[in-house]
Amino acid sequence: MLQDKVCIVTGAGAGIGRATAIEMARQGARGVLAADLDRARAEETAALVEAAGAAALGFGGDIADAAAVEAMVAAAAERFGGIDVLHNNAGIHETGFTERTRIEDLDEAIFDKVCDVNLKGVFLATKFAIPYLRESAAGAIVNASSLSGLVGFEGAGAYCATKGGVILFTKVTALELAADGIRCNCYCPGVADTDMARGYIASQPDPVLAEQVLVASHLNARMADPVEIARLVCFLASEDSSFINGAAVPIEAGAMAWRGVHEATGAAS
Numbered sequence: 001m002l003q004d005k006v007c008i009v010t011g012a013g014a015g016i017g018r019a020t021a022i023e024m025a026r027q028g029a030r031g032v033l034a035a036d037l038d039r040a041r042a043e044e045t046a047a048l049v050e051a052a053g054a055a056a057l058g059f060g061g062d063i064a065d066a067a068a069v070e071a072m073v074a075a076a077a078e079r080f081g082g083i084d085v086l087h088n089n090a091g092i093h094e095t096g097f098t099e100r101t102r103i104e105d106l107d108e109a110i111f112d113k114v115c116d117v118n119l120k121g122v123f124l125a126t127k128f129a130i131p132y133l134r135e136s137a138a139g140a141i142v143n144a145s146s147l148s149g150l151v152g153f154e155g156a157g158a159y160c161a162t163k164g165g166v167i168l169f170t171k172v173t174a175l176e177l178a179a180d181g182i183r184c185n186c187y188c189p190g191v192a193d194t195d196m197a198r199g200y201i202a203s204q205p206d207p208v209l210a211e212q213v214l215v216a217s218h219l220n221a222r223m224a225d226p227v228e229i230a231r232l233v234c235f236l237a238s239e240d241s242s243f244i245n246g247a248a249v250p251i252e253a254g255a256m257a258w259r260g261v262h263e264a265t266g267a268a269s
């Protein structure tokens, strides 16, 4: 539970971020700042958070822009009187910007953009939130990595590299902040049913087969509902996980538990 906690969720305008902001309110959070590049969607999420029982603030800004991130953190602290939880959720995938995503073809500017959002964004939000989290009785940072941070996917070199980077950045953050009583963990989802996942599937040469193969890699042969990921984020953000620190927690329905050919598709999963 997140009773009376103040939380920031980045990339809260859709998908897992929106589901988490709402779940935080359901779990008793006092205030939630819902930040997103798309201000209107951040404000929609804030309204949903309020409907779920917490005070909320929508914030529009680019997670890769240091000034915007500093303003985001300050806005949460000013409005709610402190910060207890930072959920670094904002993320992008190169398939959202181009069809030419194999390393040989990938445009340098798109590689940089994925790094700026997925990795530098985590650094910036963490950096600016630390002084506030230090004042919390139980500060916690929860970072979005991915199954793509643990294994490679073709045509996803930038995404996989940044998600692998998030795992090591999480460990260093935990190490540096343990003495301040701040924990930092990340989690590695399989495929959750969001705009990003749908965009990735649509970008594949055979989207129907791509969806079958992705889903078949989960032992529970379906995509995750974003709220299933949100519940893990809330657990890692709460004192219920007080002895978990520097971890990369899989939430992938057993995708890492096996390697084989799935009967339904005949494809390697």
Ligand SMILES: NC(=O)c1ccc[n+]([C@@H]2O[C@H](COP(=O)([O-])OP(=O)(O)OC[C@H]3O[C@@H](n4cnc5c(N)ncnc54)[C@H](O)[C@@H]3O)[C@@H](O)[C@H]2O)c1
Pocket (backbone or CB within 6 Å): 010, 011, 012, 013, 014, 015, 016, 017, 035, 036, 037, 038, 041, 061, 062, 063, 064, 089, 090, 091, 092, 117, 144, 145, 146, 147, 188, 189, 190, 191, 192, 193, 194, 195, 196, 197
């Ligand atoms: N959906 C999945 O299957 C899956 C699997 C593993 C990891 N993840 C990770 O979970 C996180 C959320 O994914 P999702 O599927 O909900 O994505 P999504 O695309 O559905 O939502 C991402 C949100 O982030 C926002 N955003 C994008 N760029 C931003 C920026 N520069 N600054 C601020 N906000 C920005 C978008 O506007 C959007 O509202 C990402 O870090 C993603 O890599 C998702």
